[in-house]
Amino acid sequence: MSDVSIERVPKGRLGVWFLIAGELVIFGGFIAAYILARLEYPEFGSKEAAGALNPIVGTINTLILLISNWTMVVAHEAALEKNVAKMKNFMILTLVMGLVFLGIKLGYEWPTDFHEGHTISSAKAIAGAEAGGEVMKVSLFWSYYFLMTGFHGLHIVVGSLVIFFVMLSCSGGENLHRVELAGAYWHLVELVWVILFPMFYLIK
Amino acid sequence: MADEKDYHGKQNYVMLLGMIGLLVIGMVVVSKLGLSRNTSVMLIAGLGAVQFYLVLANLMHLKYEPALINLVAYLSVVFILLFIFGVAPDTLMIPLKITE
Numbered sequence: 001m002s003d004v005s006i007e008r009v010p011k012g013r014l015g016v017w018f019l020i021a022g023e024l025v026i027f028g029g030f031i032a033a034y035i036l037a038r039l040e041y042p043e044f045g046s047k048e049a050a051g052a053l054n055p056i057v058g059t060i061n062t063l064i065l066l067i068s069n070w071t072m073v074v075a076h077e078a079a080l081e082k083n084v085a086k087m088k089n090f091m092i093l094t095l096v097m098g099l100v101f102l103g104i105k106l107g108y109e110w111p112t113d114f115h116e117g118h119t120i121s122s123a124k125a126i127a128g129a130e131a132g133g134e135v136m137k138v139s140l141f142w143s144y145y146f147l148m149t150g151f152h153g154l155h156i157v158v159g160s161l162v163i164f165f166v167m168l169s170c171s172g173g174e175n176l177h178r179v180e181l182a183g184a185y186w187h188l189v190e191l192v193w194v195i196l197f198p199m200f201y202l203i204k
Numbered sequence: 205m206a207d208e209k210d211y212h213g214k215q216n217y218v219m220l221l222g223m224i225g226l227l228v229i230g231m232v233v234v235s236k237l238g239l240s241r242n243t244s245v246m247l248i249a250g251l252g253a254v255q256f257y258l259v260l261a262n263l264m265h266l267k268y269e270p271a272l273i274n275l276v277a278y279l280s281v282v283f284i285l286l287f288i289f290g291v292a293p294d295t296l297m298i299p300l301k302i303t304e
Contacts, residue, residue, distance in 0.1 A: 021280040028284030187263045202235035
């Protein structure tokens with residue numbers, strides 16, 4: 001911990017940390033609900049549900065997000081060195097990585113799931129057809145999956161917009177401290193994914 | 205206002221991110237080992253928790269922030285755990301009957 005007193009912390013930095021704490025509680029609520037549902041029905045994530053997700057694609061996406069975190073860190077270091085050109089290049093790379101992550105998620109994974117009949121509300125249709133409790137439990141997995149990965153994806157979109165606008169505002173070499181704040185939000189996206197990835201792709 | 209240099213130690217980010225990457229691969233390997241469900245879940249959750257800490261403390265620079273910000277951040281995690289353990293007894297003791 002730093003020995004900087006709280007009164008001396010810049011307001012922007014303080015604000016971002018309160019935002020991050022709020023986001024953690026929101027995601028935490030979703031994650032807690034999912035864990036409780038899994039504890040109630042340990043089988044709802046097995047075979048038919050979690051088994052349908054491709055962990056290789058999930059791992060690739062995780063590594064892409066990790067690389068985007070590295071590019072953001074390099075952008076921040078460039079900002080500390082006041083090397084604006086390098087900072088902009090690595091922020092653009094971060095944006096590209098974020099778009100690749102979203103592209104894989106929305107362009108490949110979700111369409112594949114939809115094609116197999118899984119949607120956020122597929123529970124009703126399946127339960128209507130077969131009227132079995134087990135089927136309902138399995139589809140609960142997809143409700144959580146689409147809700148939480150969708151919400152996470154939304155944060156990637158917001159994070160990308162933040163990075164884009166911070167990059168524009170710092171182009172003249174001013175307000176370079178904003179790069180770190182944008183980076184903190186981007187790392188939050190990684191922080192949440194670190195939990196979502198094993199939860200949906202690995203634990204069956 | 206505190207100066208930016210008050211906050212930053214010099215970190216080896218390549219090593220840090222490499223470590224997180226290895227932990228990701230480690231989780232995938234554990235999930236494929238065919239261990240018992242409980243062992244597998246505990247190992248994966250443990251590796252996930254280490255990654256969570258590494259990202260929060262090092263990437264997000266929480267370890268360079270003042271105590272109050274650390275408190276705010278970790279308190280949010282504590283609230284989540286309180287929620288889980290507070291609600292768990294009710295949800296686990298009363299079976300859900302969603303389809304009925």
